[in-house]
Amino acid sequence: MTRRVIIEAVPQPGLSAERVRQVAAAHPAVLAHLETADADRLILGRAVDLSREPGERAPFRASVFDPVSNRGVELRGTLDRPEQAEVLPSAYRPNPRPEELRAAAAILRADERFPAGDDVVVYQPMPPLADLENPDGTTVRRPTLGVYTPGGDVRHRIVAVDVTARTVDWSPAGVGVAMHPGDCESHLPAPVESLRDRGGPDAVRLRVLDGGAELWNLVVVRPRASAPQDPGDGSGVELREVRYRGRLVFRQAHVPILNVQYEEDGVTFRDWQNQETRFSATGTDPVGWGWRICDRAPKTILERPDNDAGDFQGVAFHDHGGELRIVSEIAAGWYRYVSEWRLADDGAVRPRFGFAGVRNPRTCMRHRHHVYWRFDFDVEGSDNDVIEQFDGAADAPVGTPIVRETSRRRRPPARFWQVTDKSSGRGYRIVPGGHDNTTDPYGISDLWFLRRRASELYDGNPDGDNRAMLDRFVNGESVSGTNVVVWYAGHFRHDQNAPHPHQGHIVGPDLVPVP
Incomplete structure (x- = not known):
């Protein structure tokens, strides 16, 4: 076999x-x-x-x-x-859909003020909307578009388009945030006209077999269909019903929250994770477009220094060296993110998230990304999990049970955390990644341990500054012998003047089996 x-x-x-x-x-x-x-x-x-x-x-x-x-x-x-x-x-307002952006781009290009030249690129910027409030309290929906003119005096402009009235506001209020005088990143942005979905299934069942043994059995959901959505804006590559050697590990694992904050002026964004963009992947498509089993390692924007293009859009699988990689690249404005999971033959799970961008002056400014994984553990089944924090020396860490909902920061003496089944003792150890850093005041915390509630998939972002509002879920419920959810945050500081080595652009913990 x-x-x-x-x-x-x-x-x-x-x-x-x-x-x-x-x-x-x-x-x-x-x-x-x-x-x-x-x-x-x-x-x-x-x-x-x-x-x-x-x-x-x-x-x-x-x-x-x-x-x-x-x-x-x-x-x-x-x-x-x-x-x-x-x-x-x-009160939820969805981000513009691709067809809405294409309609707005057509109106923009027909405007008499649109710059001449074949090299002008119309792309999706941040924020995605610049709605206008009327005196009577009604509001007008206006998707934003970025105009990149390489040879112009002003290379980047952000405009707002009223698709219904077919008008363009070239100086929308609240959108013309401070811009760095130069450009950063080598990759050109992809035009909104090129963001076309070629179909294919929303989800697949993935099985990894080695000889006669089934190692992994799970459902993989591509970013465009990932939860939460409406309200919510996706979660990258989402895993559901994850089983290792026949035993249930996760009911669900994904990234529902992704934030960025700029240090110089305090501007913040809540980034969406349901917009798939192109990367390089070679192989076969056994279930149709959007799902590719690769014969060599796929290349995302992190591995391609030349462009922000590729021959594939969706989810790619690459099996090599006893580990299966599940990879997708997603776009949010001028940001590009790599959503990845690595499933090892020994049962280890390595969630990874990568950060990059396309040419834009805004990314030249120092900013911090905050990515929040949500792990809905169902070790050996639901309703019987326990959580421990291990402190002290690496060779003799001491475990302390966590019995009530709480949050934690990654700082000494804490070394790692563990979720196990109360009866069997099996479970997973959460080992922080070397580049995951610890939180700042905007990032709130590093881990949350919660009792699972169906209503706590989307944080609601009630304060409007886009920060993760996960503390509102902490209300003292028991997490001992219950069905638990762990949120894990990684933090990445992007400073163009002090670039990190390549690995510094990737964060994520190791989830190690406890036999």
């Missing part, structure tokens, strides 16, 4: 976006609140199944947004009777 990596397409639980559209179009309360009779213009995502065990009567949540009135609602109901869903007003 030979070693094999097998992927098979699997359906996503819940209601499709088209089914949500049908429900919304037939629901009088939805159209009345959104003040529209045109259901075709609504922006919708898949209805999220809120139960741990999907079924016909499982509860769901779905967001419905009208870009013309700039208003949204949330549907809450059950999968067997979606037409009876409760309708609640929602």
Whole structure:
């Protein structure tokens, strides 16, 4: 028997976006609140199944947004009777979809003030929206676009486009944040017109077999469909129902929160992780576009010094040296991120996150990235996990149980943490990565230990400064012999004047099996 990596397409639980559209179009309360009779213009995502065990009567949540009135609602109901869903007003505003950006780019290029030249690039910047409030309290949705003119006196401009009125604001308020006088990064930004989704499944079942033994069995969700979404903006490559040698390890593992803060002026962004961008990967596509089993190591922006392009967009798998890499590259404005998982034959899991960018003056300014993994541990099954913190010397660390929800920082005497099944003693040790650093006041903390709640997948970002609001989930519940979730934060400081070695652009812990 030979070693094999097998992927098979699997359906996503819940209601499709088209089914949500049908429900919304037939629901009088939805159209009345959104003040529209045109259901075709609504922006919708898949209805999220809120139960741990999907079924016909499982509860769901779905967001419905009208870009013309700039208003949204949330549907809450059950999968067997979606037409009876409760309708609640929602303040969530989704980021522009690719088709919305392309429509805005066409309006921008038709504007008489658009610069001449074939080398002008229209790209997606930060922030993604510059909505305008009217005197009567209504708001106008306006996606932002960046205009890069290599030979111009002003090489970068950020504009706002009212797609409905077909107008361009060349100096939108609150968007013209301070810019460095020069450009940084060698990679040119990809034009928004090139961001086209070629389809393919949202998720696959992955199996790694070595001889007659099945090492790994899990579901992999590509970034465009990763949770949380609407509300939320994806989580990179998401893993679900992760089993090692037949034993359950995670119910879910992903990165729901990704933030950046600039030191010089305090500007912050909450970055989205559902926009897949191109990287280099060679191999075969057994289930269609977006899923590639590689015959050599894929190359992301971290390994390609020449351009921000490639022949592939989605999730790539590369099996080498007793470790399977699961890799994707995602875009958020002028940032490029590498979302990666490494599954070792011995059961170790190494989540990794890489940071890069394309040509832009903003990235020249010192800033800090904060990435927050969420590990929904179900070691040997749910509801019987325990957590320990190990302090002291490396050769004789002492474990102390953590029995109530809390947060921790990575600083002495703490060395590592451990989640194990109360009965079997099996589990995983969380060993901090050498480049993960520790938090600053904006990053809040380094780890959170929580009892699992379905409502605590998205932090809500209630204060508006984009920081991770995970402390609001800490309310003293027991985490001893329960179903636990661990949030783990990595922190990366990017200073163009003091560049890190290559590995410094990658953070992530090692999750080591406890036999």
